[in-house]
C-alpha cells in the first residue's frame with residue numbers, strides 16, 4: 001500500500017519540492033532514502049556492469065559513488081540510455097530484458113530533489129563475492145586464444161576474428177557457456193559461433209589451435225562460409241551479459257572435431273593493452289534430447305532479399321529478407337545484426353493464416369549494444385510461416401556512425417565492419433520443449 005501511494009505521489013513530488021524548496025517542509029510526502037529506495041534499483045539494474053572490472057567505466061557500488069555521478073545518472077536513466085537495452089519492450093519483451101520502470105526513473109529524480117538522504121543501514125550496495133561467484137563457477141572445458149592479442153594504443157576501434165580449431169576424445173553435451181573477457185578495459189563486445197567440421201582434424205594432441213584470421217586471405221575468409229547445417233550455436237557477450245545456460249535436455253553437443261569463430265571488438269585505447277579471452281564450457285550430465293539449431297536469415301545465411309544489396313552514397317534504404325519455415329519450430333533466442341549504417345531493425349513471422357507474430361524491433365539501432373534476445377517461453381512458429389527481417393540503412397552524411405566521409409558505395413554482404421550486413425540469427429528446437 002505504501003508503495004502504491006508512492007507511485008501516485010512521485011509524479012507530483014518533483015513539482016512540490018520545487019515549489020517549497022525545503023524538502024522537510026513538504027508535509028505528507030515521503031522522503032526517499034538511498035538504502036530503502038535507491039540502492040535496490042542500482043543493485044538490480046546497474047552493478048552487473050558498474051563494478052570494479054565490470055566493463056562500465058566507473059563503479060556504482062555505494063552511496064558516495066552514486067551521489068558523485070548523480071547528475072549523469074538522472075540524465076541517462078531518463079533518456080533510457082542506461083541500462084542499455086535496445087529492443088522495443090512494447091513490441092516484445094524478453095527473458096533477459098533490462099530496463100527501469102517509469103516509477104523507478106522518477107524515484108531517482110525525486111531522491112535527488114529531496115537532497116539525497118542516506119537512510120538507515122549499510123551504504124554499500126554490492127557484495128563483491130556475489131559478482132565473483134559467477135566467474136568462478138566450475139567448468140569442464142575451456143577454449144582459449146593461444147596467445148594474447150596486442151591491442152595497439154592508437155585510439156581506434158579494432159575488430160578481430162580468431163578461429164579456434166579443437167579436437168576432443170569424444171563429443172560432449174553442453175549445459176552452460178560463458179565468455180570470459182581477458183582484459184575488460186578493452187574487450188567491448190564479442191560474438192561466438194560453434195561449428196562442426198566434416199573432416200576430422202588432428203591437432204597432435206594439442207586440444208585446440210587458435211588462429212588470428214586475416215580477412216584479406218581467401219583461405220581464412222572461406223572459414224566464414226562453413227555450411228549452415230554445420231552451424232551449431234552462437235552467442236554474444238557485452239559487459240554485463242550472463243553465462244548461457246540451457247534447460248535440461250536442451251542444447252547442443254560440442255563435437256569431437258570442431259571450429260569456434262570468435263569475433264572481438266576492442267574499444268579504443270591510448271596505451272597498448274593485451275587481451276587473452278576464452279570460453280568456458282560446462283558439460284551436461286544427461287544427453288541432449290532436443291537439439292538447439294541455428295539459422296542465419298540474411299547476410300552470410302539464407303533467405304530472399306527483396307532489393308539489391310547495394311547502398312549508394314547518400315541513400316537511405318530499407319530492405320527485407322524473408323525465409324519460409326517449412327515445419328514447426330520453437331524459438332529460443334534471436335540475434336539481429338547490422339553494422340554502422342543500420343538505423344532500424346524489425347523481425348516478424350507471418351503465419352499461414354496471416355497472423356503477424358512480432359519477434360524483435362529496434363527503433364534506434366546501435367552497433368555497440370547487440371544482444372541475443374531470449375524469449376520468455378519457447379515461441380512456436382508454425383510450419384508454412386515466413387520470417388521477415390527488415391533493416392533500414394542510412395548512408396548519408398547525417399548518420400553520425402557513417403565511417404565514410406563523404407559516403408561511399410556500400411554493399412550488404414561483407415564480414416568487414418566497413419561492409420554492411422542485414423542478418424537475423426534464430427535459435428530453435430524442432431520438438432516442443
Ligand code: HEC
Nearest residue numbers: 045046048049055056057069072073076082083084239240
Ligand atoms: C550492460 C552493462 C551496463 C549496465 C547494466 C549499465 N551500464 Fe551504465 N554504462 C555501461 C558502459 C559500458 C558505459 C560506457 C559506455 C557508454 O557511455 O556508452 C556506461 C556508461 C554509463 C554512464 C555515463 C554515461 C556518459 O554519457 O558518460 C552512466 C551515468 C551510467 N552508465 C549509469 C548507469 C546506471 C544508472 C545504470 C543502471 C540503471 C547502468 N548504467 C547500467 C554499461 C552498463
